[in-house]
Amino acid sequence: MTPFNLKIITPAKVFFDDKSANVIVRTTVGDVGILAHHEAYIAALPTGKMRVMDKDGKYRAAAVATGTIRVEEGGEDVVILAQSCEWKEKIDIPRAEKSKKEAEKLMEDSSLSDMERDLAEQKYKRAINRLSVANDE
């Protein structure tokens, strides 16, 4: 398969900057697979999972939190911007469990304002996403 340049950038660091032949991301409308020479494309990514094919043709899974995917004109360069991104094997499961519990407790609190509830739900989603990516086969 023809490789293209894939860049995954988060506020903490440049997470991935290498050749890849295929990346599969979850957009707001469903899973989308990008191959080389894709048309110019842009979509928003909710919190979800992503799979990146590395140079050896193996897929690596990662958990992504809110971002954007963008294919530049010509289909040679693909950029993914995300608030956070973690490889499956690097996910800290106890921490994710802990933040899931915290978020659950927060959401039960009925005195929350809409905004606080929203934040708690986001936190819950991120934790669930991490866990599901980490426990995925």
Add this chain to the structure above:
Amino acid sequence: MATGNMKTIKRRIKSVGSTMQITKAMELVASSKLRRAKQKSIDARPYFDAQFRMLTELSGAGNVETVFTQKRLHKEDEDIKRLHIVIAGDRGLAGGYNSSVFKLVAAEKADKKLTKIIAIGKKSVEYFEKRGYDIAVKRIGLENMSAGHYSEISNAAIKLFVDGEVDEVKLFYTKFVSSMVQETTSIPLLPLSGENIKKHMGTDASAELKPPKAITYDPTPEAVFNRIIPNFLLSIIQCAISESFTSEQCARRVAMESASDNAEEMIENLSLLYNRARQEKITNEINEIVGGANAL
């Protein structure tokens, strides 16, 4: 007389000395925090640059109307309800760092009754509370902010704008240019316009600003924009907070450095005075003894 004078001088030397110890310690703390903050700002730069670039291009493509781009034109200039997001430090003793941000806000001459504030940093909260502004959100503790805090701030701003509570959102912060230069800056955030972004991106952005010819938005341009723009605002706020924090440490380091230098100089001058007084006293004593011996 000389003895009394010597005592006061000695006391002053001691007090300046202990002040110097404090300023030296603060300088060290600020430098180590600065190093970490600077690294963080640098690590984050590719992300923010990419974010800026993408939005500049897309807003250059134009024609996409969203809730975030609409201007409320029907209003007179004085009636505009403003939201100011003001980022300052949690602590003082950082030279002009805090006051110059507030000066920039004051220069807006916005009507207090029509202005809402999102105050970030303890000094900012104190400043606007004291002046009786309507504070929508306050957040202290710049050092330990998490993703949740950033989105709380940006969501609050977006909500106020979308609900029509405010017509304009502006961000005030201190840009970290280099260790020597920090600039207080304001960026109009909403309503979003390509022009505004371009202006604040500097030269390299204008070169990049060619709208893509044909781009597929999945599912629709509006849907994509409605998700990307909040992300973008979140990033800008995150970026501004981290840059402000870096600037604060830098300003504090410089202020404390010059304070230590001043203290050193003062001690030097005072020691000189002290020694002179001491010598005077000895000379007087010798004079007295010699005078006494001569009298015998």
